[in-house]
Amino acid sequence: MNIRNLYTRAISFFVIIFCFACERTDLQTIIIGGDLIDDATVMCYADTFDIEIETHYRDSLFTKNGAYFLVGYVDEGEEIGQTRTTTYTQLSIGSEEAVNFDDRTLDSISLSLALEKTSLYGDTTQELTLEVYELIEDIQGDSADYYSTDEVKYADTPIGTRTFKVSDITTDTVDIKLDSLFGVKIIEGAEYANQEEFAKTIKGLAIKVKDSQSPAWAGKYSLENFGTVVTMNMHYFGESEEDTLRDVYYFGFNQRFNNINYTPGTLTENIKVGDVVKSEDSNNLGFVFEGTGMVARIKFPSLINLMKKEDGTLREVHINKADLAVTAVGPTDEGYKIYPASNLPPPSGLYFGFMNEDGTLQTISSESSQYRLLQAQFPSSGDHQISYNSNTQTYTWAKLAQYLQERTFREAEGLPLDDDGLVLLPNQQSSSIRKLVFAGDKNDLLHPLNGQPMKMRLIVYYAVFNDPTYNCK
Incomplete structure (x- = not known):
C-alpha cells in the first residue's frame, strides 16, 4: 500500500465532504454527495x-520547583483515603548579587500566600490551621531532584501559625505573621554576598497543616504573581535618631518542592x-x-x-x-x-x-x-x-x-x-x-x-x- 497515495485520496475526499451535502441512509453506511462520489467509496x-x-x-512524582505551593489535609472517605500535603522552600534574595541589612532594625516579618480559590479541594466549610517552620536542613540546588515522598528536617517549634476558613479570606491572600526572632536572625547576618551565602544561614521554610488538624481541605498557592512573598518591614535612622526611615524587603522563593502523603482507602489499599x-x-x-x-x-x-x-x-x-x-x-x-x-x-x-x-x-x-x-x-x-x-x-x-x-x-x-x-x-x-x-x-x-x-x-x-x-x- 502506498501511504502517500492514501493520504492524497483522504485529503481529496475531505474536500468533497465539505463541498456537498450529506445524506445518511442507514445506521452504518453514509452516502455523501449522492452520485457525485464514486460508488466504490463507503463511509x-x-x-x-x-x-x-x-x-x-x-513511583513518586517529581515535584521540584513547580508553580504552586500545595498545603492541606483532605479525607475523601473510606474508599478513596486521605491526603496530607506540605511545602518546603528556600527563600530567595532575587537577582541582587548582594544584600546588606546593616543598621536595620526589624519592625515585623510575615508570609503572604496567594490562594487560588478556583482550585480548592475538600470540605471548604472547615477551618484549616497552617503552621510555618524554619528549615534546619538544606534543600539542594539544581543537582538534586525532589519527589512527592521527600522531606526536609525543620525545627520543633513553629515560627508562625494561622487558623482560618476559606470564607475568611476576602482578598485571595493568606497572611501569616512570623516570629520576630526569625527576622532578627536574617538581619543579624548583615550582608549576604549572594543567594548561596544567604541559604547557608537561612535554609528556608516548611509550610504545613497542624499535626492535630482534622480533615478539611487543600489549597494551591500561586507563585506566578507577587501575592506569595515574605515581607520584612524595618527601620533605620538618618543623621539623628529623630530622623527615622522605613525600609521594606521582599523575599521570593528559590529551590522548593511539595511533599504529598497519600493514605489509600479500600479501593486502592492493595495497589503498591x-x-x-x-x-x-x-x-x-x-x-x-x-x-x-x-x-x-x-x-x-x-x-x-x-x-x-x-x-x-x-x-x-x-x-x-x-x-x-x-x-x-x-x-x-x-x-x-x-x-x-x-x-x-x-x-x-x-x-x-x-x-x-x-x-x-x-x-x-x-x-x-x-x-x-x-x-x-x-x-x-x-x-x-x-x-x-x-x-x-x-x-x-x-x-x-x-x-x-x-x-x-x-x-x-x-x-x-x-x-x-x-x-x-x-x-x-x-x-x-x-x-x-x-x-x-x-x-x-x-x-x-x-x-x-x-x-x-x-x-x-x-x-x-x-x-x-x-x-x-
Whole structure:
C-alpha cells in the first residue's frame, strides 16, 4: 500500500465532504454527495471495540520547583483515603548579587500566600490551621531532584501559625505573621554576598497543616504573581535618631518542592508502587489520582481488521474521526452513579501520555521529567486537553484519528510501534490532589442523567475506498 497515495485520496475526499451535502441512509453506511462520489467509496462507523483500562501505580512524582505551593489535609472517605500535603522552600534574595541589612532594625516579618480559590479541594466549610517552620536542613540546588515522598528536617517549634476558613479570606491572600526572632536572625547576618551565602544561614521554610488538624481541605498557592512573598518591614535612622526611615524587603522563593502523603482507602489499599491492576481485578474501574503516581492506561484494540481483506491483502481505509469518551464515577455514592460525591467539580481537563513497553511514561527527552503528550503532537489544533462536559459528565477527546491511523499503518507494514498505549494523566499531577475513578469498557453502570451505559467507548468513523462490496463492521 502506498501511504502517500492514501493520504492524497483522504485529503481529496475531505474536500468533497465539505463541498456537498450529506445524506445518511442507514445506521452504518453514509452516502455523501449522492452520485457525485464514486460508488466504490463507503463511509462507516463502529463503536463496538473492546477497550481495556489498567491502573498503573508508578513511583513518586517529581515535584521540584513547580508553580504552586500545595498545603492541606483532605479525607475523601473510606474508599478513596486521605491526603496530607506540605511545602518546603528556600527563600530567595532575587537577582541582587548582594544584600546588606546593616543598621536595620526589624519592625515585623510575615508570609503572604496567594490562594487560588478556583482550585480548592475538600470540605471548604472547615477551618484549616497552617503552621510555618524554619528549615534546619538544606534543600539542594539544581543537582538534586525532589519527589512527592521527600522531606526536609525543620525545627520543633513553629515560627508562625494561622487558623482560618476559606470564607475568611476576602482578598485571595493568606497572611501569616512570623516570629520576630526569625527576622532578627536574617538581619543579624548583615550582608549576604549572594543567594548561596544567604541559604547557608537561612535554609528556608516548611509550610504545613497542624499535626492535630482534622480533615478539611487543600489549597494551591500561586507563585506566578507577587501575592506569595515574605515581607520584612524595618527601620533605620538618618543623621539623628529623630530622623527615622522605613525600609521594606521582599523575599521570593528559590529551590522548593511539595511533599504529598497519600493514605489509600479500600479501593486502592492493595495497589503498591509498581503494580499493574487490570480492569477485571478492580471491578471494571480505573484510577487517576493526582498527587500520586496512579494513572490509567488505555489499551486500544487493533484496527488492522478494518484494513484486511479476506485474502489477506489490504484495502484502502482512512480513519476520518475517532472519539473516546470516558466517564468519571463516584465511588462513595451508592451504585457509583454520580461523580463526585462531594459535588465539587472535577478537573476541567486531562491529558494523554504515552506508555513504553516497560511500563514507564515517555518524556520529552531523556534528561527531562516533563511527559510527552499526545495533544502536543498536534499544536495547530489549539486543543491541548481532554475536556470535561458537565452536561454528559464525560471526558471526550475527538482528535485520536491521526494517532490511530498512523498506529494501524505501522502495524500493517510490520513496523515497530512508537508506544505501548496511551495513559490518562491529570493536568496537574504534581501540584494537585484530586482523585478520579473511571468506568471501564465492561462496566454496566447507567448514567444518572440519561440512563445510557457509563462505560468507556471508542467511536471510529472511517472511509473505505475501491471496495463497493464492503460491509461496515
